[in-house]
Amino acid sequence: MDELQACAAASPCSPLERDLGYTLGAVFRAYVKAAGSVLADLPGGPRGFHVLTAAVSGEAASQTVVGQRLGVDRTVLTYLLDDLERAGLVTRRPDPADRRSRQVVATDDGRRVHAEAERALAGIDTSVLRGLSPAEAATFRSLLERVAATLPGDEPATVESACEAADAVAREVARA
Amino acid sequence: MDELQACAAASPCSPLERDLGYTLGAVFRAYVKAAGSVLADLPGGPRGFHVLTAAVSGEAASQTVVGQRLGVDRTVLTYLLDDLERAGLVTRRPDPADRRSRQVVATDDGRRVHAEAERALAGIDTSVLRGLSPAEAATFRSLLERVAATLPGDEPATVESACEAADAVAREVARA
DNA sequence: TATTGTTATACTCTATAACTATA
DNA sequence: TATAGTTATAGAGTATAACAATA
Numbered sequence: 001m002d003e004l005q006a007c008a009a010a011s012p013c014s015p016l017e018r019d020l021g022y023t024l025g026a027v028f029r030a031y032v033k034a035a036g037s038v039l040a041d042l043p044g045g046p047r048g049f050h051v052l053t054a055a056v057s058g059e060a061a062s063q064t065v066v067g068q069r070l071g072v073d074r075t076v077l078t079y080l081l082d083d084l085e086r087a088g089l090v091t092r093r094p095d096p097a098d099r100r101s102r103q104v105v106a107t108d109d110g111r112r113v114h115a116e117a118e119r120a121l122a123g124i125d126t127s128v129l130r131g132l133s134p135a136e137a138a139t140f141r142s143l144l145e146r147v148a149a150t151l152p153g154d155e156p157a158t159v160e161s162a163c164e165a166a167d168a169v170a171r172e173v174a175r176a
Numbered sequence: 177m178d179e180l181q182a183c184a185a186a187s188p189c190s191p192l193e194r195d196l197g198y199t200l201g202a203v204f205r206a207y208v209k210a211a212g213s214v215l216a217d218l219p220g221g222p223r224g225f226h227v228l229t230a231a232v233s234g235e236a237a238s239q240t241v242v243g244q245r246l247g248v249d250r251t252v253l254t255y256l257l258d259d260l261e262r263a264g265l266v267t268r269r270p271d272p273a274d275r276r277s278r279q280v281v282a283t284d285d286g287r288r289v290h291a292e293a294e295r296a297l298a299g300i301d302t303s304v305l306r307g308l309s310p311a312e313a314a315t316f317r318s319l320l321e322r323v324a325a326t327l328p329g330d331e332p333a334t335v336e337s338a339c340e341a342a343d344a345v346a347r348e349v350a351r352a
Numbered sequence: 353t354a355t356t357g358t359t360a361t362a363c364t365c366t367a368t369a370a371c372t373a374t375a
Numbered sequence: 376t377a378t379a380g381t382t383a384t385a386g387a388g389t390a391t392a393a394c395a396a397t398a
Binding site: 038116165 | 190203207210211213215235285286295301304305306317337342345348349
């Protein structure tokens with residue numbers, strides 16, 4: 001019916017493939033799988049690489065900051081850092097200004113590993129984005145960066161409208 | 177150094193925010209979190225919704241097909257479908273052509289719930305993409321759909337080059 | 353008292369293996 | 376023999392709670 005009309009102009013035509021959540025998930029899964037195979041020997045895999053990135057680029061003023069930035073629980077981050085430290089890629093040192101918190105610093109070895117991993121991941125990027133021309137891929141990445149930089153904090157849009165929507169769904173489920 | 181040069185023109189300037197894996201993950205996490213709050217009462221949450229979408233749109237010829245499409249293990253899908261069936265949203269019926277496999281069909285209630293959930297999720301979509309103009313959001317979605325439709329199957333690019341890259345990283349880690 | 357990080361525990365989610373039934 | 380689905384079990388990953396050190 002009007003589903004067909006909506007799809008008429010679009011390239012991939014299936015309700016699932018036009019769902020933002022599904023496409024995001026599918027691409028993300030594919031990326032993690034590919035990156036994971038390339039970073040298999042790096043402690044923590046893709047996430048360990050992101051921690052290493054934060055350390056290398058001096059964005060790891062404290063473990064709390066890193067955890068929030070990367071969306072990993074602070075307790076999980078402890079184990080992750082233990083592994084990275086054991087591998088000699090990062091070190092933890094108390095912040096002179098606040099000795100409760102610890103700065104995460106990349107070692108020289110960590111910097112080398114990070115550089116090599118970055119090279120390897122470049123190939124993964126182009127592999128995942130293979131369906132796009134170079135120009136399109138650049139556009140996609142820049143838009144994605146903008147989206148990531150402007151994500152809703154903890155209040156998803158207006159909290160009220162989200163609750164209303166949730167209630168509306170809940171009512172339908174309850175009726176079923 | 178040359179990191180600064182690379183960032184000079186870009187809007188968000190941090191090595192992490194220019195990493196495809198990080199930005200994909202950040203956006204995906206934000207989406208799942210927001211969608212999860214709105215679909216809290218739907219069995220399976222966002223993933224349950226995707227299963228329901230497949231059922232509603234007749235893309236659920238068998239559980240195996242659904243599982244592969246959605247990236248969920250067949251054993252996990254069994255439980256998920258149990259919940260959705262218990263809630264009266266879908267039914268399973270043996271495929272007449274091959275009685276080993278079972279088709280997943282949405283009930284009338286399932287269709288109603290799906291429609292309501294779709295409405296609710298539209299708000300989530302715009303919330304997550306709030307950093308983009310409507311035109312940019314449309315571009316982003318269309319590029320994302322293309323990427324999702326052309327993902328590397330099971331062979332990440334060329335298998336050899338992926339292995340070489342993995343070995344190169346492994347060597348650096350071993351040296352550290 | 354509040355916060356950073358660590359540890360120990362419990363929980364959720366997911367995958368592995370064994371089983372039934374159809375083919 | 377091979378495949379679709381189910382079940383039970385084990386494993387990975389994650390969060391919760393209690394603790395030590397510092398503010």
